[in-house]
Amino acid sequence: MTDLPDPGPVRELSDLRADVAGWAPEDRHRARTRLLAQIHDERLAAAPSRRPLSSRSTSRRRPRLTRPLLLGAVAAAAAAALTVSLLPGSAAHRPPPRAAGSARAAAPKSPPVSSIGSQPAVLTAAYVLNRAASAAASYSQPVPRPGQFIYVTSVTTYLSTEIGPSGEKSWLYRTSRQIWQSVDGRRDGLLQIVDRGNVKLPWGPVPPADSGNPVSWNSLPALSCPGAAPARGTYAFLASLPTDPGRLRTWIYQHPDGQNQAAAQAWTDIGDMLREMLVPPKLAAALYRVAATIPGATVVPRAKNAVGRTGVAVSRAGQALIFDPKTYQLIGEGAVLTKNTPGQGPAGTVVASTAQLKEAVVSHLPDVPTSAVEPDTGGPAC
Amino acid sequence: MEKPATLGRAGPPPDAGPRADDATLIARSQAEPEAFAAIFDRHATDIHRYAARRLGPGPAEDVVGETFLTAFRRRDRYDLSYRNAGPWLFGIATNMISRHRQAELRLYRALARAGVDADVESPADEVVARVAATGRRQAIAAALARLKPADRDTLLLVDWAELSYDQAALALDVPVGTVRSRLNRARRKIREALDDIRSEEHRHD
Numbered sequence: 001m002t003d004l005p006d007p008g009p010v011r012e013l014s015d016l017r018a019d020v021a022g023w024a025p026e027d028r029h030r031a032r033t034r035l036l037a038q039i040h041d042e043r044l045a046a047a048p049s050r051r052p053l054s055s056r057s058t059s060r061r062r063p064r065l066t067r068p069l070l071l072g073a074v075a076a077a078a079a080a081a082l083t084v085s086l087l088p089g090s091a092a093h094r095p096p097p098r099a100a101g102s103a104r105a106a107a108p109k110s111p112p113v114s115s116i117g118s119q120p121a122v123l124t125a126a127y128v129l130n131r132a133a134s135a136a137a138s139y140s141q142p143v144p145r146p147g148q149f150i151y152v153t154s155v156t157t158y159l160s161t162e163i164g165p166s167g168e169k170s171w172l173y174r175t176s177r178q179i180w181q182s183v184d185g186r187r188d189g190l191l192q193i194v195d196r197g198n199v200k201l202p203w204g205p206v207p208p209a210d211s212g213n214p215v216s217w218n219s220l221p222a223l224s225c226p227g228a229a230p231a232r233g234t235y236a237f238l239a240s241l242p243t244d245p246g247r248l249r250t251w252i253y254q255h256p257d258g259q260n261q262a263a264a265q266a267w268t269d270i271g272d273m274l275r276e277m278l279v280p281p282k283l284a285a286a287l288y289r290v291a292a293t294i295p296g297a298t299v300v301p302r303a304k305n306a307v308g309r310t311g312v313a314v315s316r317a318g319q320a321l322i323f324d325p326k327t328y329q330l331i332g333e334g335a336v337l338t339k340n341t342p343g344q345g346p347a348g349t350v351v352a353s354t355a356q357l358k359e360a361v362v363s364h365l366p367d368v369p370t371s372a373v374e375p376d377t378g379g380p381a382c
Numbered sequence: 383m384e385k386p387a388t389l390g391r392a393g394p395p396p397d398a399g400p401r402a403d404d405a406t407l408i409a410r411s412q413a414e415p416e417a418f419a420a421i422f423d424r425h426a427t428d429i430h431r432y433a434a435r436r437l438g439p440g441p442a443e444d445v446v447g448e449t450f451l452t453a454f455r456r457r458d459r460y461d462l463s464y465r466n467a468g469p470w471l472f473g474i475a476t477n478m479i480s481r482h483r484q485a486e487l488r489l490y491r492a493l494a495r496a497g498v499d500a501d502v503e504s505p506a507d508e509v510v511a512r513v514a515a516t517g518r519r520q521a522i523a524a525a526l527a528r529l530k531p532a533d534r535d536t537l538l539l540v541d542w543a544e545l546s547y548d549q550a551a552l553a554l555d556v557p558v559g560t561v562r563s564r565l566n567r568a569r570r571k572i573r574e575a576l577d578d579i580r581s582e583e584h585r586h587d
Contacts, residue, residue, distance in 0.1 A: 006569070010573060010576065013522055013569075016519060032419065039415045
């Protein structure tokens with residue numbers, strides 16, 4: 001049979017659907033714009049293990065396929081809470097008292113507020129952040145060695161926006177994450193994402209329920225190049241930063257990890273450094289003190305993290321850090337839209353809600369069959 | 383302002399030299415990711431048309447997006463000795479299309495049942511000819527739905543995407559002999575389906 005001569009092309013087949021409707025120029029243009037945005041996002045992802053806090057559906061870490069619907073009441077509650085509470089409300093909308101930010105900036109090492117012990121009458125972002133700094137400075141936590149891994153577990157809810165022929169469609173998707181990041185960035189890390197389902201937004205479409213594999217393993221490529229200093233995004237890099245708030249503030253403003261306006265970028269960069277990471281205590285304290293000097297932050301007295309735990313949040317331009325109200329440990333992050341956004345939702349729509357549950361130092365990656373691990377498809381780090 | 387006519391004659395500006403080939407652009411995109419947009423500009427319409435023929439315009443849009451993002455992420459693995467990235471991109475697109483296999487089969491089966499194609503503007507041909515053409519279209523669509531996925535991929539890369547056998551082999555990462563034998567088998571099945579419908583037409587004459 002296989003020795004038969006090639007029957008040659010079949011004209012009727014070549015003609016079939018040959019006149020399929022063409023690609024409208026505006027659709028093509030949109031696809032091109034979207035690709036460029038994705039390329040831009042991948043480039044900005046200095047630490048591939050991170051996802052930008054209010055990213056559109058372009059982060060490389062975003063699950064590529066939509067996953068099974070496993071609607072959690074907690075997710076809905078968290079989403080609802082964030083939708084309401086992170087929106088600058090009547091109290092939070094008021095500018096913080098003038099003294100707060102600058103006083104802390106001038107005397108970062110001896111914040112008068114944190115030594116008072118009782119809450120001031122008006123809760124300011126600087127007060128909360130300086131309390132967090134004092135708490136962080138006293139953490140006792142293991143000091144990892146090069147070659148080890150920082151292990152962090154978290155639960156996240158992010159806005160997923162899909163751009164289709166009929167415009168943008170959005171819903172929330174929930175995941176549980178376990179991440180192993182090389183301390184010095186010289187080894188490959190690992191990320192497990194467990195899909196926890198999609199949550200419909202009140203004004204949005206019913207999210208797709210795709211019964212894909214709910215557990216994915218992703219390889220995280222080594223970030224640091226041989227012979228070079230530790231790469232941004234690694235513990236070793238954080239450990240190399242100054243822990244004096246004044247010097248750290250200067251460093252942060254001189255090394256923006258993006259192109260936003262300076263204060264906005266500094267706030268975002270601090271969030272990036274804290275996310276899914278074990279932060280050296282002195283550096284964590286300094287980061288909070290620097291954050292306390294960034295203008296424009298407000299307090300959200302009651303905000304919920306992604307597992308429904310209530311904390312006190314400091315929010316700037318819709319991006320919030322949530323702290324335990326007693327211990328002032330960071331328990332998660334939240335982000336909301338600051339203005340009505342077509343295809344996504346009205347101002348106040350939650351676009352991110354996380355809960356960081358556990359940080360630890362481990363010496364080995366878990367034993368996962370290579371075949372189960374998605375290789376990283378980004379470019380080489382070096 | 384005067385036109386820089388004399389400057390033009392002195393030599394082309396640096397960017398207007400001979401058109402950079404795909405390999406050069408992909409290499410450049412390692413350091414300048416935005417350079418990858420030129421790869422999209424060159425190939426996206428062809429990829430879209432191919433995907434739209436197999437899946438319809440809606441999924442085609444997704445396939446194009448997935449194809450170019452995947453290609454961008456894998457650009458460091460592109461073999462720069464191939465100056466035309468088309469076969470590589472069609473290979474990625476074929477993988478993306480295979481994720482929509484059920485949709486593709488539904489499309490062929492619907493076409494086999496109804497004979498009319500919602501995605502194609504109906505040509506105003508003569509009624510009798512159209513009826514016959516419709517019957518043949520139905521037969522081919524039904525045969526396409528019955529092909530093995532690998533045979534269908536190969537057949538459509540050659541007959542719809544118009545890749546050469548060598549290019550199809552590159553796209554599918556198989557030896558060119560495999561492309562030949564798959565094509566052979568697939569085309570024979572399509573012909574058989576057509577022969578069946580033709581003998582049917584004769585019986586009705």
